[in-house]
Amino acid sequence: MTPNILAPASDELHTILTNQRNAFLHDGPPTLEQRRADLKKFKLALIDRRNEIEEAINTDFGHRSRHETAIVEIIGVIEGIKYLSSNLKKFMAPSKRNVALHMRFGSARVEYQPLGVVGVISPWNYPINLSLMPVVTAIAAGNRVMLKPSKFTPATNAVIASMFSEIFPKEQVTLVNGDGSSFSKLPFDHLIFTGSTSVGRSVMKAASENLVPVTLELGGKSPVIVSKGYSLEKAASRIVYGKLLSGGQTCIAPDYALVNESEIDAFIEAYENSVKAAYPEGPTGDDYTSIVNEQQFGTLNELLEDARTHGARVIEVGINPGDASKRPHTMPPTIVLNVTDEMRIAKEEIFGPILPILAYHSIDDAINYVNARPRPLALYFFTEDEGDKTKVLNRTTSGNVTINGTFAHIAQDDLSFGGVGESGMGAYHGIEGFRTLSHAKGIYEQGSWNGMDLLHAPFTKNTDRLINLFLH
Numbered sequence: 001m002t003p004n005i006l007a008p009a010s011d012e013l014h015t016i017l018t019n020q021r022n023a024f025l026h027d028g029p030p031t032l033e034q035r036r037a038d039l040k041k042f043k044l045a046l047i048d049r050r051n052e053i054e055e056a057i058n059t060d061f062g063h064r065s066r067h068e069t070a071i072v073e074i075i076g077v078i079e080g081i082k083y084l085s086s087n088l089k090k091f092m093a094p095s096k097r098n099v100a101l102h103m104r105f106g107s108a109r110v111e112y113q114p115l116g117v118v119g120v121i122s123p124w125n126y127p128i129n130l131s132l133m134p135v136v137t138a139i140a141a142g143n144r145v146m147l148k149p150s151k152f153t154p155a156t157n158a159v160i161a162s163m164f165s166e167i168f169p170k171e172q173v174t175l176v177n178g179d180g181s182s183f184s185k186l187p188f189d190h191l192i193f194t195g196s197t198s199v200g201r202s203v204m205k206a207a208s209e210n211l212v213p214v215t216l217e218l219g220g221k222s223p224v225i226v227s228k229g230y231s232l233e234k235a236a237s238r239i240v241y242g243k244l245l246s247g248g249q250t251c252i253a254p255d256y257a258l259v260n261e262s263e264i265d266a267f268i269e270a271y272e273n274s275v276k277a278a279y280p281e282g283p284t285g286d287d288y289t290s291i292v293n294e295q296q297f298g299t300l301n302e303l304l305e306d307a308r309t310h311g312a313r314v315i316e317v318g319i320n321p322g323d324a325s326k327r328p329h330t331m332p333p334t335i336v337l338n339v340t341d342e343m344r345i346a347k348e349e350i351f352g353p354i355l356p357i358l359a360y361h362s363i364d365d366a367i368n369y370v371n372a373r374p375r376p377l378a379l380y381f382f383t384e385d386e387g388d389k390t391k392v393l394n395r396t397t398s399g400n401v402t403i404n405g406t407f408a409h410i411a412q413d414d415l416s417f418g419g420v421g422e423s424g425m426g427a428y429h430g431i432e433g434f435r436t437l438s439h440a441k442g443i444y445e446q447g448s449w450n451g452m453d454l455l456h457a458p459f460t461k462n463t464d465r466l467i468n469l470f471l472h
Contacts, residue, residue: 010182013146016174017186020117020144023171029114029142032092036085038139041167042132043081046074049163053128056155060127061247062290062328068246073128076411080133083413084140084434091140091434097442105447112438114142115189119212121180121203123195124150124292125249125351130217131160134192135173137428141437143190147175148183152292181206188212190437194251195219196349197422215426215436218419219349221255222376224406225366225392226267227383228260234404235382236270239355240278242380242406244333247289248353249296252378252399254406255350256339258366261359268315268335268357275318275333283324283332290330291352297329300352304334306344313337363388367395375399375421380406399423 030038046053053074054066084091097108118138122131131149138145147164149157161175168174176183184191184203187210193203194217207214224242226235243254259267279288291297304314314336316322321332336356339346345356360366370379379398383389389403399419400409409415418427428436455463 010179010185013176013178013182013186016146016170016176017117017188019171020146020174023169024114024116024144032089035088035140035142038168039081039085039088039136042136042139043078045163045167046078046128046132049159050074052159053156056159057127057153059155060124060153061292063330064246064289065287067287068289069128072245073126076129077132077136079411080413080429081136084136087431088140088434091431099444103444103447103450103452105449106445107447108442108444111441111443112141112435113441115437115439116143117189118143118145118437119183119186119188119191120145120147121183121191121193121195122147122149123251124152125246125251127153127156128160130194134194134215134428137433138192138437139173141434143437144171145173146183146186146188147173148178148180149175151177185209186212190215192426192428193217200424215428216419216424217251217417217426217428218377218422218424219251219351220374220376220419220423221347221349222252222378222380222398223256223258223370224254224380225258225360225363225370225382226260226263227363227381227385227388228263230382230384230404232263232267232270233274236267236274237277238382238405239380240271240274240333243355244275244278244288244353245407247291247331249289249292249351250407252407252410253351254355254380255376256346256356256358258358258360258369261361264337264357264359268337271335271355271357272317279318279333282318282320283330284320284327288330290327292329294329296351297331300331300350300354303345303348303350303352304336304354307336307339310340310343312339312343312345363391367392370396375419375423377419377423378402378409397421 054069057069058064092112095110097110099106099108120134131147135145135147164173164175184206191207191212192215193200197218200216200218204214224239239254279285308314316332316334318333324330324332331353334354336345339356339358375397377399379396379401381392382404397420400417402409414430416427416432417429418424426436427433
């Protein structure tokens, strides 16, 4: 089959959407067996294309660790498919609800009905996972899907389009290239967007013209707090993993670290040692990922230059960090000290292998620093103190939290995933994802006798007695 990859004009996008909606209305909601069969086809297609996917992402990034691609992109989606397939019967089952006492001969339930056609706008940083997890969730919920991926990953997009064309008719799942603005103006039944906060505002504004509900997975500056006395070696090792995975180009990467003022120097040493252990070949090694393109690479360098200009100390760490210049748009692991609020690096999401390290005096100071900024997509806290853990969890608000680790919450398929405030709204993992892309239809079946019959005109003294009973 010809790869189903298009760059259509606005009217053509409407035609594709109309054809999908008509097919949905004609065929009706897919059965449990049909949905599981579609998910199985999806899983097998991903496994068959492992090498193709790894090569395509490597091409789009200039260099992307094949291990990272296998673990985070391919295995991440396959595990999500397994989770949805095994839980789908439970998710689809009607939910029995209580009936009011005076209507007790009737019954009430909620049935989860597919919405229809779901639009997905995905980013470049994880072009398989962040494109396909919303798609498989929409399929599990019984919907048709139109996917608009990032223009920065053309090789990966071509693989996805080829896979879609092989396993789905275009009236069910299709990929379109082109203008995200036109796409977000379509009258979908739901729209999922993953990307920056600024673009998310534009997407939400465009979708509002058609009253399309949106799920926004955005980003922001996700903090990591290291409690005084916690093993710095353990914390640094896990922070390095979360920060340098895919070259730091992760929406839930630790954006900055808050470390007790008495342990700053020791933490820096532990962090550099962990970088060396994780990447023994330095920034040109096979498992160290490049920045996606020269534009993003330039933005990161501008952040560093602005920090230097305002008095920050910038330190490249790891083995042979200077070798990064030997590979196109590759940045070595970098830490930034003496960060102040006027620096861009203190305000903008970094999205690269740069870690500002800031000192705090007490846990309350760290909490206040986090709360003085927009709510992040993720928060990480390393501690062995139950009181401090409770305090941080209760007094901060973020999309999700991992305690004594980084990144791991995203791998828990039964957890909801989504932002809050400027880091997003809604969720598309876990049962919450299924329900986001379903309509919860309330149904009441009236019994042979119904107490409400006594509240119909013509009203009598018995009506007054019943009203008084309700108001007692």
